[in-house]
Amino acid sequence: MGSASLLSRLRIAWRRYRSLGASGERAAERYLRRRRYKIVARRERGRLGELDLVAVDGRTIVFVEVKTRRSRRAGHPAEAVGPQKQQRLTRLALAYLKRHELLEYSSRFDVLAITWPADARNPTIEHIKNAFEAVGRGQMFN
Numbered sequence: 001m002g003s004a005s006l007l008s009r010l011r012i013a014w015r016r017y018r019s020l021g022a023s024g025e026r027a028a029e030r031y032l033r034r035r036r037y038k039i040v041a042r043r044e045r046g047r048l049g050e051l052d053l054v055a056v057d058g059r060t061i062v063f064v065e066v067k068t069r070r071s072r073r074a075g076h077p078a079e080a081v082g083p084q085k086q087q088r089l090t091r092l093a094l095a096y097l098k099r100h101e102l103l104e105y106s107s108r109f110d111v112l113a114i115t116w117p118a119d120a121r122n123p124t125i126e127h128i129k130n131a132f133e134a135v136g137r138g139q140m141f142n
Contacts, residue, residue: 020068020070020116021066021068023068023116024066024067024068024112024114024116024123025042025043025052025053025066025068027068027114027116027122027123027125028052028053028064028066028112028114028125029042029053031112031125031127032053032055032064032112036057037055037056037057037062038055038056039053039054039055040054040055040056041053041054041096042054044092044096046091046092046095046096047095048088048091048092048095049088049089049092050092051063051064051065051089051092051093051096052064052065052066053066054096059105059106060105060106060107060108061097061102061105061106061107061108062107062108062109062110063089063092063093063096063107063108063109063110064109064110064111064112065081065085065089065109065110065111065112065131066111066112066114067080067081067111067112067113067114068114068115068116068123069114069115069116070115070116070117070118071115071117072115076113077113077114077115078111078113078126078128078131081111081131081132083135086109086132086135087135087136089109090109090134090135090136091136093107093109093134094134108129108130109130109131109132109133109134110127110128110129110130110131111127111128111131111132112125112126112127112128113125113126113128114126
């Protein structure tokens, strides 16, 4: 197999991966809206990465990490939100709260673990509320 062919195959695989992630985020947003969450930001970029969704549940700001997989062969989707990812999400969330002057509000981190087999019309969504506590030094919120 030539390098051009390999590059082409890798590009196709990357588009499928990105497409699955985008589809999972849209499904997550619909799921949350049906549960009366207000979506206030999507794909909020920061210096350290990206917050998938920022929502409001009552008077709580919810930072939602969406993990979508075709199957659980490689493990539960939520397992991808390990300690390093949690620390990065904490720093992104803190920067978001500071930037929008929202430090006085309570906040939490939820994970939406989505399994969406290629032959399924709809995904299976597991909502893990309060999936982890803010991690790192000097945190200014609960």
